[in-house]
Amino acid sequence: MPSRPADYLRVVNAVTEQIESGELGPGDKLPTYAQLAEQHKVSVSTAQAALRILRDRGLVEGQQGKGTFVTEHPR
């Protein structure tokens, strides 16, 4: 029974790939919660859960009032 990944993980993986492929570079701004939610056909809550994971992993950083940005990662 191949259960597909949870929605929030699909978003996590999608964004991670965009970063690793270079489509999104350090300092680049990600779509807003609402845009990300719409793009992946999930609720805003779910998009937020995904971004919380990405923040915890250190891939992105959020700035209130401005947006979410790809971490300038030396690594």
Place this chain on the structure above:
Amino acid sequence: MPSRPADYLRVVNAVTEQIESGELGPGDKLPTYAQLAEQHKVSVSTAQAALRILRDRGLVEGQQGKGTFVTEHPR
């Protein structure tokens, strides 16, 4: 302006410390969602968010119907 950490991070940190201090060892069972929520005076939703982070970090593993357990393996 040290604003204090978010509730879900407090739970993450508390559990992490219990693991690192040896109070909780590999294979040990954590409190249930409801118990964890009560102990830290947060909602079940918030406790779940904390455990999702801990799972993502690889510190614990959830098993449906059974419980959440400290991962067997360091690193």
Place this chain on the structure above:
DNA sequence: CCACATTTGTCCGTATGTATC
């Protein structure tokens, strides 16, 4: 200085599914 809109961040309650006992 103030009002407003935008956007991220947090918290909660509920519903539903899945697995175990």
Place this chain on the structure above:
DNA sequence: AGATACATACGGACAAATGTG
């Protein structure tokens, strides 16, 4: 069959920071 417990998803309500007018 029923109880327990983890897992996912959603929507609503605010707070905090930013930018604009």
